[in-house]
Amino acid sequence: MRGVVMYTAGDVRVEERDDPKIVEPTDAIVKLTATCICGSDLWPYRGIEPADHQVMGHEYVGVVEEVGSEVKNVKVGDFVVGSFVISDNTCEICQAGFQSKCVHAEFVAQTIGTQAEKARIPHADGTLVATPGQPEPELIPSLLAASDVLGTGWYAAVAADAGPGKTVAVVGDGAVGLMAVLAAKQLGAERIIAMSRHPERQKLARYYGATDIVEERGEEGVAKIKELTGGLGAHSVVEAVGTQESFMQAVGATRGGGHLGYVGVNYDVKIPGIELFFAGIHTLGGPAPVRRFLPDLIQLIWDRKIDPGKVFDLTLPLEQAPEGYKAMDERRATKVILTF
Amino acid sequence: MRGVVMYTAGDVRVEERDDPKIVEPTDAIVKLTATCICGSDLWPYRGIEPADHQVMGHEYVGVVEEVGSEVKNVKVGDFVVGSFVISDNTCEICQAGFQSKCVHAEFVAQTIGTQAEKARIPHADGTLVATPGQPEPELIPSLLAASDVLGTGWYAAVAADAGPGKTVAVVGDGAVGLMAVLAAKQLGAERIIAMSRHPERQKLARYYGATDIVEERGEEGVAKIKELTGGLGAHSVVEAVGTQESFMQAVGATRGGGHLGYVGVNYDVKIPGIELFFAGIHTLGGPAPVRRFLPDLIQLIWDRKIDPGKVFDLTLPLEQAPEGYKAMDERRATKVILTF
Numbered sequence: 001m002r003g004v005v006m007y008t009a010g011d012v013r014v015e016e017r018d019d020p021k022i023v024e025p026t027d028a029i030v031k032l033t034a035t036c037i038c039g040s041d042l043w044p045y046r047g048i049e050p051a052d053h054q055v056m057g058h059e060y061v062g063v064v065e066e067v068g069s070e071v072k073n074v075k076v077g078d079f080v081v082g083s084f085v086i087s088d089n090t091c092e093i094c095q096a097g098f099q100s101k102c103v104h105a106e107f108v109a110q111t112i113g114t115q116a117e118k119a120r121i122p123h124a125d126g127t128l129v130a131t132p133g134q135p136e137p138e139l140i141p142s143l144l145a146a147s148d149v150l151g152t153g154w155y156a157a158v159a160a161d162a163g164p165g166k167t168v169a170v171v172g173d174g175a176v177g178l179m180a181v182l183a184a185k186q187l188g189a190e191r192i193i194a195m196s197r198h199p200e201r202q203k204l205a206r207y208y209g210a211t212d213i214v215e216e217r218g219e220e221g222v223a224k225i226k227e228l229t230g231g232l233g234a235h236s237v238v239e240a241v242g243t244q245e246s247f248m249q250a251v252g253a254t255r256g257g258g259h260l261g262y263v264g265v266n267y268d269v270k271i272p273g274i275e276l277f278f279a280g281i282h283t284l285g286g287p288a289p290v291r292r293f294l295p296d297l298i299q300l301i302w303d304r305k306i307d308p309g310k311v312f313d314l315t316l317p318l319e320q321a322p323e324g325y326k327a328m329d330e331r332r333a334t335k336v337i338l339t340f
Numbered sequence: 341m342r343g344v345v346m347y348t349a350g351d352v353r354v355e356e357r358d359d360p361k362i363v364e365p366t367d368a369i370v371k372l373t374a375t376c377i378c379g380s381d382l383w384p385y386r387g388i389e390p391a392d393h394q395v396m397g398h399e400y401v402g403v404v405e406e407v408g409s410e411v412k413n414v415k416v417g418d419f420v421v422g423s424f425v426i427s428d429n430t431c432e433i434c435q436a437g438f439q440s441k442c443v444h445a446e447f448v449a450q451t452i453g454t455q456a457e458k459a460r461i462p463h464a465d466g467t468l469v470a471t472p473g474q475p476e477p478e479l480i481p482s483l484l485a486a487s488d489v490l491g492t493g494w495y496a497a498v499a500a501d502a503g504p505g506k507t508v509a510v511v512g513d514g515a516v517g518l519m520a521v522l523a524a525k526q527l528g529a530e531r532i533i534a535m536s537r538h539p540e541r542q543k544l545a546r547y548y549g550a551t552d553i554v555e556e557r558g559e560e561g562v563a564k565i566k567e568l569t570g571g572l573g574a575h576s577v578v579e580a581v582g583t584q585e586s587f588m589q590a591v592g593a594t595r596g597g598g599h600l601g602y603v604g605v606n607y608d609v610k611i612p613g614i615e616l617f618f619a620g621i622h623t624l625g626g627p628a629p630v631r632r633f634l635p636d637l638i639q640l641i642w643d644r645k646i647d648p649g650k651v652f653d654l655t656l657p658l659e660q661a662p663e664g665y666k667a668m669d670e671r672r673a674t675k676v677i678l679t680f
Binding site: 092093096097098100101103230231232244247255256257262264265266267269270271272273274276277278279280281282283284285286287289 | 432433436437438440441443570571572584587595596597602604605606607609610611612613614616617618619620621622623624625626627629
């Protein structure tokens with residue numbers, strides 16, 4: 001099969017890879033319908049993380065081609081959406097809703113690599129969710145988004161305790177930030193402040209439910225959020241950038257007793273304990289337990305109540321993955337979908 | 341009146357200070373019955389924080405001697421317990437239960453200094469709580485504990501989401517850690533693991549409800565907690581030390597999706613963002629909103645359901661405050677009560 005391999009930073013190739021096979025009785029082989037490039041794929045691309053002939057990709061939708069003998073919840077022919085973290089969905093941690101910390105957790109990005117025609121998905125019953133039927137083609141991008149970017153933005157909004165009566169501030173206008181805006185709206189937030197300087201993304205943020213746009217960053221951004229919230233700060237803040245500055249901006253924008261949800265941090269972020277302490281806020285972060293939300297997200301998409309797929313602004317065939325990486329690296333695209 | 345002043349690190353004196361007077365109509369003057377020395381008072385004593393002729397003390401119980409014209413909830417003659425942070429208890433932040441982040445928040449330690457015969461308490465209605473009557477003398481230490489050390493330990497346990505069915509690990513066997521053990525027990529925790537190497541404090545921890553003692557620290561301590569919890573980590577972890585090592589020990593001891601409550605950090609603690617991220621845990625910290633818990637804590641003490649006062653292991657008259665500081669600094673005492 002054809003699949004993406006990153007030889008080293010900046011050097012992405014599409015080449016022949018072995019077809020995946022069932023290894024464990026809990027595995028499924030999925031023939032992918034679409035996959036995509038994640039903001040986090042740019043870390044090795046830019047040399048921030050090491051890359052040495054690494055298979056790439058962790059977002060995926062497709063049709064089940066083969067299942068192991070113990071797989072019960074999905075069957076051959078099912079259209080499925082999977083989480084970017086493998087989970088058994090039965091252990092105590094999964095049952096508490098934290099499937100990304102499952103005792104069998106495994107990152108699809110590191111060992112499987114779904115920027116490819118097919119993928120072996122371990123713990124298929126606990127990782128994949130079948131859609132109610134074969135989807136209309138226009139639903140594919142949205143279903144794909146559920147696999148990570150929507151699931152992650154949704155988790156960020158839940159972690160920030162977004163809900164009725166709440167003012168939610170979203171730091172970051174990348175795909176995850178935009179999905180957090182969508183999620184905050186769905187969760188019933190009263191006011192949604194998108195922090196963005198990018199006119200096109202501001203437009204999309206407003207489309208997804210942002211009521212206010214703040215262009216200022218850092219301390220000025222914090223001051224602006226305070227000004228908009230009677231001096232108190234936002235009830236709920238989503239951090240969807242992951243730099244030192246953005247993290248501290250998010251801390252500063254959260255009111256005392258408020259909630260900060262964060263879904264990615266760079267390796268060099270060091271949080272000053274004393275600042276976090278005196279902020280007096282709740283925090284919740286980590287790789288999103290997408291599997292917790294998948295059934296509901298699939299239904300919302302199926303019922304055309306949300307259209308997260310709009311976050312993809314460039315569609316390329318898998319063979320042109322290198323151009324997709326380049327477009328995202330150069331910020332010509334927010335998020336690239338790869339098709340077959 | 342007589343009161344404690346810290347001239348500089350290590351130099352504590354009891355000397356004449358001006359009697360406090362009503363300044364604002366929301367003030368009350370309290371004649372103190374007892375006060376005490378806090379672990380945090382040792383920071384300037386040891387030169388970790390600056391001290392320059394600074395009034396000391398922020399824990400207090402006593403009898404209301406005078407009230408301003410707008411004070412309604414307490415009256416002259418009432419026996420009162422107050423929080424170590426001033427709050428109006430009416431603003432939006434207070435109403436959400438985060439009185440230590442009140443829009444009128446003021447630290448008693450910095451401006452008032454309750455290691456003295458009397459104290460002016462601003463926002464008396466929102467800061468003080470009257471006991472049901474004049475307390476029996478043996479209740480005084482416990483009521484005094486509610487002012488900070490019990491309230492803080494209680495908050496830490498609440499922040500860690502301690503409750504029925506939960507395994508709670510407490511990092512730190514100081515007075516706050518011991519109070520967190522007491523709180524976890526009251527909140528219905530199933531298992532309470534005290535991390536302590538000190539035989540006397542282990543004994544007190546068991547008295548307050550600890551079911552297990554772990555003597556290991558750092559990574560070994562984390563490994564031991566994992567061993568005791570089926571490899572998962574504790575549901576709830578209280579951090580009651582405040583060093584880099586103890587904070588990261590607490591992070592490591594918390595299971596994915598679990599809760600970490602922390603109630604003090606040193607100025608030099610830097611939390612590696614990536615470690616906190618991949619831990620996938622809830623955190624809540626900050627100066628405890630003691631005022632939220634005071635009515636319930638007073639009632640529990642009044643009904644003799646809890647006896648936090650046992651945490652005081654040295655009683656001295658105010659005039660001997662310097663010896664009290666010395667005893668705590670040299671770890672001859674866990675917590676010193678000062679009487680009149």
